[in-house]
Each structure stands twice: as C-alpha cells, then as structure tokens.
Amino acid sequence: MASLSSLCSSSPSIKSQTSIAKPLVILRKDSVTFPTRFSKTPSLVQTQSVAREISADLSNTNDVVPKKAKNGLEKDPRELWKRYVDWLYQHKELGLYLDVSRVGFTDEFVEEMEPRFQAAFKAMEELEKGAIANPDEGRMVGHYWLRKPELAPNSFLKSQIETTLDAVRKFADEVVSGKIKPPSSPEGRFTSILSVGIGGSALGPQFVAEALAPDNPPLKIRFIDNTDPAGIDHQIAQLGPELASTLVVVISKSGGTPETRNGLLEVQKAFREAGLEFAKQGVAITQENSLLDNTVRIEGWLARFPMFDWVGGRTSEMSAVGLLPAALQGIDVREMLAGASLMDEANRTTVLRNNPAALLALCWYWASDGVGSKDMVVLPYKDSLLLFSRYLQQLVMESLGKEFDLDGNRVNQGLTVYGNKGSTDQHAYIQQLREGVHNFFATFIEVLRDRPPGHDWELEPGVTCGDYLFGMLQGTRSALYANDRESVTVTVQEVTPRSVGALVALYERAVGIYASLVNINAYHQPGVEAGKKAAGEVLALQKRVLAVLNEASCKEPVEPLTIDEVAERCHTPEDIEMIYKIIAHMAANDRALIAEGSCGSPRSIKVYLGECNVDGLYA
Numbered sequence: 014m015a016s017l018s019s020l021c022s023s024s025p026s027i028k029s030q031t032s033i034a035k036p037l038v039i040l041r042k043d044s045v046t047f048p049t050r051f052s053k054t055p056s057l058v059q060t061q062s063v064a065r066e067i068s069a070d071l072s073n074t075n076d077v078v079p080k081k082a083k084n085g086l087e088k089d090p091r092e093l094w095k096r097y098v099d100w101l102y103q104h105k106e107l108g109l110y111l112d113v114s115r116v117g118f119t120d121e122f123v124e125e126m127e128p129r130f131q132a133a134f135k136a137m138e139e140l141e142k143g144a145i146a147n148p149d150e151g152r153m154v155g156h157y158w159l160r161k162p163e164l165a166p167n168s169f170l171k172s173q174i175e176t177t178l179d180a181v182r183k184f185a186d187e188v189v190s191g192k193i194k195p196p197s198s199p200e201g202r203f204t205s206i207l208s209v210g211i212g213g214s215a216l217g218p219q220f221v222a223e224a225l226a227p228d229n230p231p232l233k234i235r236f237i238d239n240t241d242p243a244g245i246d247h248q249i250a251q252l253g254p255e256l257a258s259t260l261v262v263v264i265s266k267s268g269g270t271p272e273t274r275n276g277l278l279e280v281q282k283a284f285r286e287a288g289l290e291f292a293k294q295g296v297a298i299t300q301e302n303s304l305l306d307n308t309v310r311i312e313g314w315l316a317r318f319p320m321f322d323w324v325g326g327r328t329s330e331m332s333a334v335g336l337l338p339a340a341l342q343g344i345d346v347r348e349m350l351a352g353a354s355l356m357d358e359a360n361r362t363t364v365l366r367n368n369p370a371a372l373l374a375l376c377w378y379w380a381s382d383g384v385g386s387k388d389m390v391v392l393p394y395k396d397s398l399l400l401f402s403r404y405l406q407q408l409v410m411e412s413l414g415k416e417f418d419l420d421g422n423r424v425n426q427g428l429t430v431y432g433n434k435g436s437t438d439q440h441a442y443i444q445q446l447r448e449g450v451h452n453f454f455a456t457f458i459e460v461l462r463d464r465p466p467g468h469d470w471e472l473e474p475g476v477t478c479g480d481y482l483f484g485m486l487q488g489t490r491s492a493l494y495a496n497d498r499e500s501v502t503v504t505v506q507e508v509t510p511r512s513v514g515a516l517v518a519l520y521e522r523a524v525g526i527y528a529s530l531v532n533i534n535a536y537h538q539p540g541v542e543a544g545k546k547a548a549g550e551v552l553a554l555q556k557r558v559l560a561v562l563n564e565a566s567c568k569e570p571v572e573p574l575t576i577d578e579v580a581e582r583c584h585t586p587e588d589i590e591m592i593y594k595i596i597a598h599m600a601a602n603d604r605a606l607i608a609e610g611s612c613g614s615p616r617s618i619k620v621y622l623g624e625c626n627v628d629g630l631y632a
C-alpha cells in the first residue's frame with residue numbers, strides 16, 4: 014500500500030530539472046478515490062491539479078468546521094490539508110519540499126502580485142545574462158554562474174570560474190593528501206585550517222563547516238572573524254603547537270577590511286613568536302590587485318585564489334570563499350554546486366506556484382506587508398544547521414535593509430532575521446512567539462532523516478529521539494498557527510552537500526526576487542561604509558588624545574588636564590564624550606603613554622591620571 018512516506022522517499026531520482034513530484038498519496042485508499050492518472054510521471058502542474066481534486070474530495074464532509082480566524086487564516090483542518098496539498102512545492106530530485114500553507118495569502122493577493130513577479134522573473138533572467146543588476150556600484154551579479162559557468166556572459170568569465178574551481182580542488186586535494194605540507198611539523202601534513210575573515214568571508218564557511226564537516230575532518234577548521242584580541246588569542250592558544258601544521262586562509266574580497274587585516278597581523282605575530290615562516294602556511298582569497306593580494310605576492314605566500322567583483326560577500330559561498338575551506342575539510346564541493354545548480358534551475362520557471370524562491374518571496378511579502386513589518390524567525394530543527402540563521406542574517410538583511418529604493422525614494426526597507434535551532438529555542442523565546450507580541454513569522458527547516466540508516470534507537474517502545482524532534486517541530490508549528498502565527502516549512506531529506514547547496518541557492522534567489530518586488534538593489538551595502546568611516550574617525554581622534562596626554566605628562570611637574578582641556582587641545586570640544594571614552598578604554602588597558610625615547614621611560618596612563626585631577630574619569 015502506498016503511504017505518505019512516499020512523499021518523503023528519496024527514491025531513484027527522476028532525471029528532470031524541475032520539480033517532478035511523486036504525488037501526495039493518502040494512507041487509506043478508501044478515504045478518497047485516488048485518480049488512476051499517475052500511470053506516467055506527472056508534471057508538477059498535473060500533480061498540483063490532481064492534488065486539488067484530492068483535497069476537494071476531502072472537503073466534502075458533513076463535519077462541523079470551526080469558523081475561519083478573524084484575520085482570514087484557515088483553521089478548518091480539512092481545508093488546511095487541502096491548502097497544504099494544493100500549495101506544496103516538491104523538488105523530487107533534491108528531495109526538497111516547501112510548505113507555504115500556513116501563510117495566509119489569498120488567491121486575490123497572488124493574482125494582484127502576479128505582474129510584479131513576472132517583472133522580477135524578467136529582471137532575474139537579465140541578471141543571469143550579465144546585466145548591471147547592481148546599478149549603484151555598476152556591477153554585474155554573477156553568483157549563479159559559479160555553479161553553471163556556461164551561463165556567464167562571456168568565455169573569459171566562464172574560464173575564470175572553471176579554472177578557479179579546478180585550482181581550488183587541486184590545491185585542497187594536495188593539502189589533504191600531504192603532497193603540499195607545512196615546512197616543519199611533526200605530523201608532516203596540515204592538520205588545521207585557521208580562517209581569517211569577516212562577514213561574507215566568514216559566515217558561509219562557518220555555516221557549511223557546522224553543517225557538513227565530518228566528525229574527523231582531514232583538517233579541522235577554526236575561525237578568527239573579529240578584531241577582538243582576546244578572541245584571537247583564544248584561537249591561537251587552542252591551536253598551540255598545532256600552529257606548525259595550520260593552514261591560514263585569509264579571506265577578504267576587498268583585501269582591506271580592518272578586522273581581517275588585524276587578524277592577519279596578529280596571526281603573523283604568533284607565527285614569528287613560534288619561529289614559523291608564515292608565508293609557507295598562508296593562503297589568500299581576495300580580488301586581483303587588492304591590498305591583500307599585493308601582500309601575498311610580495312611575501313610569497315603558499316597560494317592565492319581570486320574573488321570576482323561580480324560576486325558579493327554574502328553570495329560567495331559557491332566561490333573559492335566557501336569551496337576552499339569546505340574541500341579542505343573533506344566536503345564534496347561538486348555536490349554543493351550540483352545542489353545549488355538544481356535549485357537554480359527550478360527557480361527559473363516563471364510559474365509562481367512552481368518556483369520555490371518566488372513562493373518564499375510571496376510569503377515574506379504577505380507576512381511582512383512588503384515593508385518588513387514582521388521578523389523572520391529561522392528555526393532549523395537540526396543541530397548541524399545551527400548557523401543557518403546567522404548566515405541568512407547577512408544574506409537577507411544586508412541585501413534588503415536599504416534606505417532608498419531604485420527610484421531614490423526613502424523606504425527604509427528590510428526583513429529582520431533571527432533564530433538558532435529547534436527544539437532548543439522552544440526553551441528560550443518560543444513563549445513570546447506563541448503568546449507575546451505578534452511581530453514575526455516562522456521558517457521551519459525540517460530534516461527528515463534523523464540518523465544514518467541502521468543507527469536509529471528507540472528510547473521507549475516505538476519512539477526515538479528523532480520522533481521527539483519531529484514532534485516538537487510539528488507541535489510548535491501547530492501551536493503557533495493556532496494562535497494565528499504564520500510559518501513556512503522547508504523540508505530536506507538530510508543535511509548533505511547537495512541539500513545545503515540547494516538551501517543556499519534557494520535563499521539567494523528568494524532575496525533577489527523579493528528585492529525586485531520591493532524595488533531595491535539587493536547587491537550593494539552603503540550602510541556598512543558609514544560605520545567603517547566612523548570607526549576610522551575614532552582612531553584618528555585617539556591619536557590626537559594620545560599626543561595631548563603625552564605632551565602634558567612629559568612636563569615637569571606633570572601638567573594635570575581636565576577632560577575639557579584635553580578636548581580643547583584636540584581642537585574638538587564637541588568630541589568630549591568620545592574623548593572621555595577613549596581615555597577610559599586606554600586606562601582600562603593600562604596603556605603606556607609615552608613611547609621610549611620621546612620623554613623618559615614609558616609611563617602608564619593610569620599613573621598619569623592618578624597624578625591629575627581629571628574629573629569624572631573611570632577609576
């Protein structure tokens with residue numbers, strides 16, 4: 014007897030690009046006359062239409078059904094089943110399903126949005142052909158070409174993509190095999206990766222490492238993704254003598270990001286102190302002729318791989334940025350690319366119902382009124398997908414969080430993303446989601462396979478740990494919906510390079526389509542420049558404060574200055590608060606005020622402050 018499990022089986026894949034789905038089947042054949050039209054593989058449209066007939070049969074009952082919720086959300090279980098069947102997207106070859114039935118968009122809304130979706134599909138088609146889809150920076154947007162190089166608008170780009178992929182895989186193979194080895198390490202091979210990068214140069218590799226790294230990878234990866242000295246020290250301390258067999262992969266598209274540069278300088282210092290030659294263990298992934306690229310060439314590092322200006326940081330997981338760290342951990346990058354490519358293909362259809370990325374964009378628009386009025390809570394019910402929401406935070410919020418639209422109107426757009434994992438988060442903030450302020454919609458990521466075949470274990474008769482996890486997801490989904498909280502569910506068979514590649518591609522495309530719906534440029538990030546500029550100004554002010562304090566503390570007797578006087582001498586009285594904070598931070602770190610030779614021996618700022626009556630300062 015057929016069963017619902019056939020919906021989830023990963024039976025031999027049907028060789029077709031799009032979502033040929035095994036039809037939904039009903040457990041008890043007598044509950045519905047199952048159409049006999051499935052003698053051949055149905056197209057999705059057929060499946061959908063037949064599914065509509067199935068659900069129509071189901072709705073012919075005499076049961077008393079609850080009234081629809083005030084906001085129009087369907088609450089009748091039979092109608093919900095019909096909606097579930099009617100709208101379920103199935104990609105049979107990927108074994109990936111998207112359930113949008115718990116988002117209450119109406120048929121009228123879908124009809125109303127159709128022209129915008131067709132425009133979005135057209136824009137996406139032009140983007141893939143090489144249009145300047147990032148007009149603010151005058152750039153093409155080519156991350157989809159990374160998994161289908163023949164899509165690239167010219168042979169040079171195609172060749173760059175293919176050559177880089179070959180070089181990444183060859184290098185990784187030679188490191189893992191020991192053909193490329195560190196100059197002096199007892200193991201005689203590289204055993205660790207220390208990735209130095211931030212933002213899109215870290216979040217993708219971190220997400221994929223957590224999701225896909227085997228229990229005993231050929232090289233174990235750790236990350237320096239911030240300019241926190243204590244964090245850097247911690248990573249280097251954990252490496253200890255293993256620094257000698259560590260491959261340092263410095264990732265920076267611009268090659269000039271301060272945090273990454275600082276991390277590199279700190280790591281190079283650690284290498285010097287350990288008597289190791291950094292260049293022989295250093296690899297860079299950066300744009301041609303960037304500051305980092307030039308450093309690599311001058312210092313003769315072990316290897317460098319290019320980043321392309323038409324790939325953004327937040328969409329670089331399928332470039333060398335993501336593929337090199339993954340391959341070094343023994344992850345099958347071809348499978349990642351294949352999963353992404355299959356998902357891309359599915360997302361090229363202009364039939365909204367058959368386009369999973371468009372369906373996601375539809376749900377986002379409906380749920381957040383096209384203005385980000387509700388947050389997207391991402392809840393993967395799988396430990397290994399813990400970092401998916403952090404990855405999506407940059408992909409979604411750095412793409413959609415924009416002040417102006419493409420016509421220059423101030424829109425302050427965005428879509429807030431947060432979440433960790435289920436069922437763990439049920440013990441943290443689900444209380445508020447269920448009963449508190451209704452300012453979100455949920456995204457459940459369901460992984461059907463709990464453990465590798467043959468490894469399952471019943472912790473009570475007929476029940477496994479995975480059943481609990483499944484039950485918690487379904488229970489939370491139902492409990493939220495019962496209180497009118499909407500959700501989508503993305504289901505994959507298991508966490509594999511292919512399904513992870515597909516998830517990355519699904520959300521990259523959904524962001525791009527959604528951006529078209531709300532008329533914004535998803536591919537630039539003007540807002541981050543403001544923060545970087547302001548940080549630079551703080552450091553410049555700190556230099557002036559140091560000069561003023563150096564001079565004052567050099568005098569005999571020492572010249573006590575008030576905060577006001579320091580600000581006056583820095584010629585920026587309006588920066589008095591920042592000056593106060595700068596001095597306090599330096600005092601907390603007991604910074605030396607006077608460099609050797611300028612005026613006596615180095616003296617601690619604390620000593621100087623102790624000799625002054627600089628009022629109001631931290632102790």
Ligand SMILES: O=P(O)(O)OC[C@H]1O[C@H](O)[C@H](O)[C@@H](O)[C@@H]1O
Nearest residue numbers: 212213214265266267270326541
């Ligand atoms: O890769 P990098 O050039 O070092 O940039 C790292 C990150 O810097 C900025 O924060 C950008 O907004 C991100 O999109 C980028 O991923």
